[in-house]
Amino acid sequence: MDAMLHISTLHYLVLGAALFLLGVIGVLTRRNVVIVLMSIELILNAVNLNLVALSRYWQGVYGPNALHGQVFAIFVITDAAAEAAVGLGILIAFFRNKETINVDEVNLLKW
Amino acid sequence: MGLLSQFSWTDYLLALPIILLTLFALGILLIDFMLPAEMKWANAVTAFIGVLFAAAGVVKIQLWMHANALPGSYGFMRTLLVDRFAIYFFYLFLGGTAVAILMSMRYLEAEHENHGEYYALMLLSVVGMMCMAAGFDIVLIFIGLELMAISTYVLVGFLRRDRRSNEAALKYLLLGAFSSGIFAYGLSLIYGLTGSTNLYEIARHLPAVLQDERKPIAIIALLTTITGLLFKIAAVPFHQWAPDAYEGAPTSITGFMSVAVKAAGWAMLLRILIGSPFLLSGLLAMRSTWVPLLVFVSIATMTGANFAALTQTNTKRLLAYSSIAHVGYMLLGLIAGTVTQLSPDGIKGILVYLLVYTFMNLGAFGVITSLRHKNVIGDELDDLNGLYSRAPVEAVLMLVFLLSLAGIPPLAGFWGKYFIFLSLISSGHYVLAALGVLYSVFGLYYYLKMANAMFMGKVETGEETLPVSLTMRAALGVTGFATLFIGIMPDRFIQMVNWALGIAQNPAIAKLMH
Numbered sequence: 070m071d072a073m074l075h076i077s078t079l080h081y082l083v084l085g086a087a088l089f090l091l092g093v094i095g096v097l098t099r100r101n102v103v104i105v106l107m108s109i110e111l112i113l114n115a116v117n118l119n120l121v122a123l124s125r126y127w128q129g130v131y132g133p134n135a136l137h138g139q140v141f142a143i144f145v146i147t148d149a150a151a152e153a154a155v156g157l158g159i160l161i162a163f164f165r166n167k168e169t170i171n172v173d174e175v176n177l178l179k180w
Numbered sequence: 181m182g183l184l185s186q187f188s189w190t191d192y193l194l195a196l197p198i199i200l201l202t203l204f205a206l207g208i209l210l211i212d213f214m215l216p217a218e219m220k221w222a223n224a225v226t227a228f229i230g231v232l233f234a235a236a237g238v239v240k241i242q243l244w245m246h247a248n249a250l251p252g253s254y255g256f257m258r259t260l261l262v263d264r265f266a267i268y269f270f271y272l273f274l275g276g277t278a279v280a281i282l283m284s285m286r287y288l289e290a291e292h293e294n295h296g297e298y299y300a301l302m303l304l305s306v307v308g309m310m311c312m313a314a315g316f317d318i319v320l321i322f323i324g325l326e327l328m329a330i331s332t333y334v335l336v337g338f339l340r341r342d343r344r345s346n347e348a349a350l351k352y353l354l355l356g357a358f359s360s361g362i363f364a365y366g367l368s369l370i371y372g373l374t375g376s377t378n379l380y381e382i383a384r385h386l387p388a389v390l391q392d393e394r395k396p397i398a399i400i401a402l403l404t405t406i407t408g409l410l411f412k413i414a415a416v417p418f419h420q421w422a423p424d425a426y427e428g429a430p431t432s433i434t435g436f437m438s439v440a441v442k443a444a445g446w447a448m449l450l451r452i453l454i455g456s457p458f459l460l461s462g463l464l465a466m467r468s469t470w471v472p473l474l475v476f477v478s479i480a481t482m483t484g485a486n487f488a489a490l491t492q493t494n495t496k497r498l499l500a501y502s503s504i505a506h507v508g509y510m511l512l513g514l515i516a517g518t519v520t521q522l523s524p525d526g527i528k529g530i531l532v533y534l535l536v537y538t539f540m541n542l543g544a545f546g547v548i549t550s551l552r553h554k555n556v557i558g559d560e561l562d563d564l565n566g567l568y569s570r571a572p573v574e575a576v577l578m579l580v581f582l583l584s585l586a587g588i589p590p591l592a593g594f595w596g597k598y599f600i601f602l603s604l605i606s607s608g609h610y611v612l613a614a615l616g617v618l619y620s621v622f623g624l625y626y627y628l629k630m631a632n633a634m635f636m637g638k639v640e641t642g643e644e645t646l647p648v649s650l651t652m653r654a655a656l657g658v659t660g661f662a663t664l665f666i667g668i669m670p671d672r673f674i675q676m677v678n679w680a681l682g683i684a685q686n687p688a689i690a691k692l693m694h
Binding site: 082089092093096102105106112115116119123127130135137138140141144145148151155158159160162163167 | 376
């Protein structure tokens with residue numbers, strides 16, 4: 070097989086790191102709460118990608134039953150769903166009272 | 181079929197408090213449907229009974245461990261490690277929750293938000309906390325963390341009609357989910373480096389990782405993990421969510437968050453960084469990397485929080501900054517020791533601190549909760565004005581809590597600081613110890629500012645005596661008694677902490693006690 074086309078664990082990790090950084094930048098710079106929530110999903114997807122790729126790597130070392138990473142990924146997916154549900158619920162409650170979803174108008178509490 | 185038969189009854193015994201709390205939480209959700217509006221107090225009673233049952237479950241585990249002469253036991257294929265350390269935290273969470281339930285009863289009626297979900301979520305978040313304290317597998321710790329965090333997001337936003345509550349919940353959720361994401365990323369790298377999710381296995385493989393070219397990745401993993409951990413315990417520079425969430429949340433939840441949720445964050449931090457006191461593991465091999473980080477964070481936390489607290493006019497916000505400052509002092513306990521060697525006295529200081537902090541801080545928030553009546557929200561500094569003439573007992577108790585928070589002997593708060601600073605001095609960190617003492621004195625200013633308002637402030641006209649409910653009296657009585665009792669006779673509690681850490685009593689301290 071052509072060595073140039075071989076995708077190693079490292080490639081996945083670099084992609085995961087890129088997704089993670091995109092997510093972090095998104096959370097820090099975006100004003101719309103929905104986009105901030107999407108950026109957080111991006112971070113969690115970077116985590117999942119890492120976990121699955123690394124699980125694949127460790128399967129090569131410890132045999133096919135070394136599935137810790139994939140199990141962890143399933144838990145992270147569940148958690149992301151729960152977080153998004155509660156996040157959107159809180160956002161709706163907030164919108165009802167304030168009629169905005171921009172982070173910089175979340176300004177009642179400040180020091 | 182193979183999986184379930186692998187679990188013996190000890191597995192279920194070790195998870196007994198977790199199982200009981202889950203059942204009670206779900207039970208409250210069901211019963212709440214059938215309760216008429218004027219019977220909603222029954223939810224609080226059910227939750228309280230649930231906490232008592234869970235405590236009985238913890239006692240059962242303790243007796244079983246004692247009968248088998250074990251300091252702890254693995255459960256569920258080594259994902260759970262219920263050791264004395266975990267049991268100590270179980271009691272801390274249950275105690276904090278029980279007092280918070282007592283504080284909530286009248287407050288929720290005053291806010292017209294007396295729903296069963298409140299208590300169900302509270303119990304579920306305790307389930308999460310227990311998974312964090314007893315988890316010995318990063319998957320379980322992460323899931324416990326999220327269960328606790330998501331329940332708390334909803335509780336912070338529980339006053340649906342109050343804009344401040346909505347806003348606090350939104351900020352808490354965004355920053356909390358963000359930090360969880362960073363934390364999970366760190367955990368995924370740790371898994372990748374060591375090939376295991378079990379903290380002991382991680383510790384076993386970590387030294388080899390640190391020897392070769394994987395070390396930079398290990399450092400990234402440590403940085404992201406520790407960022408997530410510091411977010412959860414609200415250390416500067418990751419503290420910005422705390423004052424907002426504390427101010428906007430229902431006051432009873434602020435009290436709950438500042439003690440139980442914070443203790444859970446600490447349990448998780450200690451689990452990840454040092455493993456169990458009976459089985460040192462986790463990221464302890466990287467101690468030489470995380471100690472300098474914590475030195476920076478600790479100084480930043482003490483400085484930032486103490487200065488920010490000076491200018492606050494809202495009592496909940498002021499106490500939020502004070503609780504951040506306390507995190508700074510507690511972090512010093514992890515720094516004590518040498519770069520490679522952990523100081524058991526420092527960890528002991530942290531556990532004593534968390535114990536006394538639970539009572540004194542919950543008590544202070546209890547007094548502020550009791551100020552909520554009729555149209556008064558009661559969280560401004562001015563609302564404390566003349567409290568002594570309106571409710572003398574509450575005012576005196578508040579003074580006790582405030583002085584204890586400031587660390588004045590012979591109150592409980594003094595012992596928390598005493599052991600931390602002692603561990604620093606005995607391991608030669610004189611500058612940090614001096615800085616800690618300096619900031620403790622500094623903190624006295626804003627605590628006395630509140631005391632000044634209570635005793636010297638002018639009562640506004642038309643303010644009659646403050647009605648304090650029976651359950652609130654019980655909550656304040658328990659916390660006030662504990663603050664005084666631990667302060668005057670600490671040996672029993674210090675023995676308890678020694679038991680939790682499995683260290684023999686330090687002879688120098690023993691001499692001081694008797």
